[in-house]
Amino acid sequence: MSLSIASVTFEHHRSALGIGEPSPRISWRFDGTVSNWTQSAYELEIQRAGEASTFRVNSSDSVLVPWPADPLQSGEEATVRVRAFGHSNQPGSSWSEPVTVEPGLLSADDWQGAVAIVSDRETEVNATHRPIYFRKDFDVDEEILSARLYITALGVYEAEINGQAVGDHVLAPGWQSYTHRHEYNTYDVTDLLQAGDNAIGVTVGEGWYAGALSWNMIRNIYGDTLGFLSLLSITTANGETIYIPSDSTWTSSTGPIVASEIYNGETYDSTQEIEGWSEPGFDASDWLGTHEVEFDKSVLAAPDAPPVRRIEERKLENVFKSASGKTVLDFGQNLVGWLRVRVKGPQGSTVSFLHTEVMENGEVATRPLRNAKATDNLTLSGDDQEWEPSFTFHGFRFVQVTGWPEETELDADSVTAIVINSDMEQTGFFNCSNPLLNKLHENIIWSMRGNFFSIPTDCPQRDERLGWTGDINAFARTANFIYDTAGFLRGWLKDVHSEQLENNYAPPFVIPNVLAGWGSAASIWGDAIVGVPWALFQTYGDKGMLAEQYAGAQLWLDKGILRNEAGLWNRSSFQFADWLDPLAPPDSPGDATTNKYLVSDAYLIHSTEMVANISAYLEYSEEAEKYAADRVNLTRAFQRAWISNNGTVANETQTGLTLPLYFKLFAQPSHYTAAASRLVDIIEENDYKVGTGFAGTHLLGHTLSQYNASSTFYNTLLQEDVPGWLFQVLMNGTTTWERWDSILANGSVNPGEMTSFNHYAVGSVGAWMHENIGGLKPLTPGWKRFAVDVRVGGDLTSANERFVSPYGVVESSWRVENGLFRLAVRVPPNSEAVVTLPGMTRSGRKQVTVGSGVHRFESSLG
Structure with missing residues (x-):
């Protein structure tokens, strides 16, 4: 028999950097096969500012328990460990692995004067908004201990520091009812900075903020100009904090992303790439200025949801010709995301990628897309290049390709599908x-x-x-x-x-x-x-x-x-x-x-x-x-x-x-x-x-x-x-x-x-x-007590089901052999299951309540 704490989380965050709760509730899952174990008490060790405090609570609760210490401040890091105790003659767990938690910026004042800025470039309001590139140089003369970038956009953004990408979010900050709740993101950028000269760059596309939405193609629902709001907070070895806010000292320009729309796709011109634009020492003398726009910081919120990320890569399964002779790619799976392309071809030539879910009459079926063009256009640089779009996404299995250069073979090495979605844990x-x-x-x-x-x-x-x-x-x-x-x-x-x-x-x-x-x-x-x-x-x-x-x-x-x-x-x-x-x-x-x-x-x-x-x-x-x-x-x-x-x-x-x-x-x-x-x-x-x-x-x-x-x-x-x-x-x-x-x-x-x-x-x-x-469902909210009630039928002879509950892994596995129903059930510590067995007895279907551990049952289906 064994017992351990498998994970510790805060609120519902898998990563607790930049959360919005100063007193986050704490949960922990259990792992192990200990029999009939329930928690009698727990201890929380919270370390902050180099000092550790331990809090003991006599409670069976292990899900969303109250934060026991003083509230955390903006940007304050704490490290937490948990251990749990059983009842008499039951083992306790050892301390969990330490987990850190750190709130983001909890008030408007914590943004240190950062303002939302837009380019001085004039834009055509009732047209596609060309993405804008923003940059700023800055110096850090001291040794850097830590650094955080807090950022959101009037649109969707990508950030870079010293030529390297910040984080792995895509289409950030995502889509919210921006006038009520506008999320910002927090990144640990310590490793991207260096003593001396530094530069930060931000690219902003229209996204849902200013792009065309719904079948009505309504533009500029939340705003008609692209911009962003950010604060780079740097802590140095001498205890000083340096702030680099978004303000009118930043410069702006356009670049190789000519257009990038949610429905219509992205147009990227490699011949307009700006080498080194987010690195220190770049000559931005011909870039335009920026200016502040009104932004209500009271609607800023840390995310509750995990970010959208690149989750998976799908290999190309087939390349074939349509009925009319066009080249079509088949990835074998209807997915959401975009393509990553490795290609070399004549400078200035353009490759187009039209994304659809199905084929009809031997051609890619575009009618179900209605007004969405779902097409990415890549103008080639003339050199070997790797490209994927930034501010669009597509639902597709098939991609019609036109203009692919003869210099590059079109195969699984040159084109990959990138699967993108909110990065939730599969349970x-x-x-x-x-x-x-x-x-x-x-x-x-x-x-x-x-x-x-x-x-x-x-x-x-x-x-x-x-x-x-x-x-x-x-x-x-x-x-x-x-x-x-x-x-x-x-x-x-x-x-x-x-x-x-x-x-x-x-x-x-x-x-x-x-x-x-x-x-x-x-x-x-x-x-x-x-x-x-x-x-x-x-x-x-x-x-x-x-x-x-x-x-x-x-x-x-x-x-x-x-x-x-x-x-x-x-x-x-x-x-x-x-x-x-x-x-x-x-x-x-x-x-x-x-x-x-x-x-x-x-x-x-x-x-x-x-x-x-x-x-x-x-x-x-x-x-x-x-x-x-x-x-x-x-x-x-x-x-x-x-x-x-x-x-x-x-x-x-x-x-x-x-x-x-x-x-x-x-x-x-x-x-x-x-x-x-x-x-x-x-x-x-x-x-x-x-x-x-x-x-x-x-x-x-x-x-x-x-x-x-x-x-x-x-x-x-x-x-x-x-x-x-x-x-x-x-x-x-x-x-x-x-x-x-x-x-x-x-x-x-x-x-x-x-x-x-x-x-x-x-x-x-x-x-x-x-x-x-599978037979699994909660009987009390949160799965502390759950049912295992398999309904045998449909000529099924076996099934296996697993669910990662708030208490740990729940599992049922059954098979039917020679008229016998055999069932194995896994119940995580600190929870219990009510198991109902199929087959009739004199008193009806047999039902038994079991505690944690692995349990095996058998009943006759005759």
Whole structure:
């Protein structure tokens, strides 16, 4: 038996440099197979300014425990170690490895007079903004002990010091609702500086700040001039601090990046490269000046989410000719990122790269891109060169190349795909005996990766790429298992609440809201302000996040929803409802078979129940009672509006029955049994094909399992025809699609205007796979107590699932042999599992509670 502390984190940061919390909560995971171990106490050793203090707390808590010392100051580094103690006759852990934590700049005054600056260059406001290069020389006469660069941009930036790149972030600072929350980044740049002459350079592209966004191609939503704000703070050996702020002493110019747009791609002219521009001694006498622009430092915020980074490289799998003779690259995977190119060709010649997700009629399919050009243009220098774009990204598998020079062979050595996304920790892993389900799960992961790109987007390729609230509301339960989304979604949710306050208390359809004036309040999409925090809370147990979002959830229920006299949704309100119902016409995806107000009313009641539960967890007893009573009254109103006295629902569709079953909206116990039976019948009569849209798809499987009909959902999950999940797999999809038939059975692209091959919403089935095939789900918020409840079916003979919980690694591994179900379960220290075994005994399904350790079980399926 063993016990150790596997990791120590602060808030939800994997790297705690430049965080925004002066008193960060501390968490630690355990590793080891010690049996039935629970924590009785812990000690925190905090070292700051060379002095160590130890704090002992008698508590079983090991997740998000309070900071026990005085708050940290801006830029103050502390080193923390943890050790945990068991109960009597139980071992304790040794000290963890030391981990450092350091806040960024916690107040506007800490920026030491730095101002936001822009170039003196005149720009054309209603056109693409050419990226701007900024630079400054400075001297450091003392030995350097440490240095930090704090930086953000009016746009997106890359920074260099003495000719070397600062950090590994891309498209920083990412996309936020900049008028409410504008993130800055913190870098340790100690090793980039030198005693004597130094130089710093910053390149700024338009990004989301000033670039064209949405299908409306609206420019300059947040500003019409590119600039940045930075502070370089240098601590010397004699104790002095030297500050190099952004101010009007910097100079500016343009360079080889001629244009770089989110949707349209980048144009790079190598013949305009400026050698040594970010190195000391560079002659900038012909560069322009800079000037200050107004910037509200009160909206500056340290990131909650990890940065967007280069995560993976994908090798080129095939080079072929299109039907018309054009050269096409195939990377074998629909991914998000860009190309890295190694090439030599005639100076001044240009190579173009057009990115698409699929082929159609032997050509790259550009129609699904709509107005996005998705094309990078590289003008060659004449020498050997390596290039990749800076301020754009693409969703693609195929790339059409024109103008490639004869001097360089076009192969896997010359072109590589760089996969880019927010650098979250993968926490969920799934594998089973059915290779098609494994491929489906892999596709779900790839779609999540491609769309968790600074914000949770709907798609990564066309003229959209927006933070649609309905999509993440449906997918959050799946997402929170696959990756650690705690910081990523916490930051985005802050913007949801800020934008809500400017939209009559209703969360806009997209966050950040770049569709201002387009629509108002709608169920499911607006309900994300309740559903996403609640799903996050189930996985991470973070009451602090829940408290941050409580006011927004209340405002949505109390003021944002447009109600009728019964308290249900106003019957003239706009609703997406069961969006993309498979029977909806291709050009009218909102024309679902289930009444939109039935759907909206059901979600209203569900959100009311969640807010009642949130109130209880936050110990707001009066509010908890109020919303619980509202839930009862609304349920009665729903029954009067939508359910007959004999329990028949007004719309007996897959969604129409799923919602009242899952949300518990029937009046009599017998109505549930009968409705569940009718739902099974409808699915069987539909040949086990999916009959749900956004409102019902993510809940269908959970509902069937809840009413002991998981075998029915297995048949649906394994359906190979459209509409069904495996149709996409069999049609060679490598991500999940927006429509069940984004590619038709004949291989052509769906004619609908909205046809994306990388949407995560239908990947919400992943949660059912995790909880029923793998069998793992939390029973208490944060996974301190969790369930292992495998639903054997679908001719599966084995499965293995692993989840890195806040307490450590949770694992289930099972197989069926000769009518016996054999299960191994790993429970991390300081947590427990409730294991339910399939197969019937006289008293029903066997259930046992176990503590930490590795446990093995066997039961008969006969």
